Amino acid sequence: MTTIGFVGLGIMGSPMARNLVTAGFEVTGFDLDAGAVARLAEHGGKPAGSVGEAVTGADVVVTMLPADPQVEAVVLGPDGVFETIEAGTLFVDFSTIRPDTSQRVARAGAERGVRVLDAPVSGGEKGAIDAVLSIMVGGTAEDFAAAKPVFDAVGRTAALVGPNGAGQVVKAANQLVVGGTYALVAEAIVLMEASGVDAAAGLDMLAGGLAGSRILELKRETMLARNFRPGFRIDLHHKDMGIVLDAARQAEVSLPFGHQVAAYVQAARSQGLGDSDHSALLAVLARQSAREEN
Structure with a gap:
């Protein structure tokens, strides 16, 4: 070949x-x-x-x-x-x-x-x-x-x-985990910043412990800087979460956190962040807590 x-x-x-x-x-x-x-x-x-x-x-x-x-x-x-x-x-x-x-x-x-x-x-x-x-x-x-x-x-x-078709099912599971991890990292940042903690130092500690992930490794600095230049756009993750929920319906399983992640991604699109990186879930969660301007 x-x-x-x-x-x-x-x-x-x-x-x-x-x-x-x-x-x-x-x-x-x-x-x-x-x-x-x-x-x-x-x-x-x-x-x-x-x-x-x-x-x-x-x-x-x-x-x-x-x-x-x-x-x-x-x-x-x-x-x-x-x-x-x-x-x-x-x-x-x-x-x-x-x-x-x-x-x-x-x-x-x-x-x-x-x-x-x-x-x-x-x-x-x-x-x-x-x-x-x-x-x-x-x-x-x-x-x-x-x-x-x-x-x-x-x-x-x-x-x-x-x-x-099996590759697509595993990819759906991957996107579920990625979206959920972004959402949780975003919540951790909001919590630390609102508490007056050095969020950069805090994320360094998280990245070196059991909470470590590729997302923390690659994205924590850009998330703290609110740099949402797309590596993978919210619009595409929105499409992928639709695949996740559709696959769950076909398999007749309940994915309650998956629905919440999908709602966060939809909110990002509704707020005009469709062309931003999926780490922009931070902006959605920060706005919910009145930590950032709309």
Whole structure:
């Protein structure tokens, strides 16, 4: 496998495509943003003017798209991936979407003789840039093994977690934990600041103890500075929490804290923070306690 057709060169897709080029793959990329395509070409990739052009002749086709409607349109729709892709090709969808959408894509792929993996990632923009993403994969063991060189080029860890759709379930669980952790770190900051405590020193202590997390490691300084430049936008986490709650309904389980996290994320969007980093849950919680201006 040496040639990759890559569709979706956004915040996550662009660095992932560049890392594949660096790893020695021949990458042909397409995105509706012509600037993103041009930047990939500057890094050694090949520009494509359409989905079909990116897909034609590729050993592996990769998509990294925002949500279910884009995946359905780009993969299953007219002039989409499955209208061009050849039988036997490996198709890897790195997008975060509903499990049932991934299963539908896998069935459509099987009808065309295409091998399909759902492979949502965790790690945010920095993880994509540094090629240290965690990749949760749904599909067959044979196809997972075939895709391992691709996963190794863009991530630090990759695991097959079950059949098609299973990767999306694990990603939903990941986003539930991430959102909940952000909310709790935000509450800890509000509590310390309101109590006159040195919150920076306090978070340093938390990060070094049992409460430590990657979020505390990477985000505590920017959260204290109220720097919410997006690495992963609230709008996308809002979409992901919808997936979490939908998966819970399908599995018939109760996620009471998940509903609360989803409400916080919705509040952030309602307050105009949709384009901010998901650490902006701090702004929502601080406003609830009248610690910040609206």
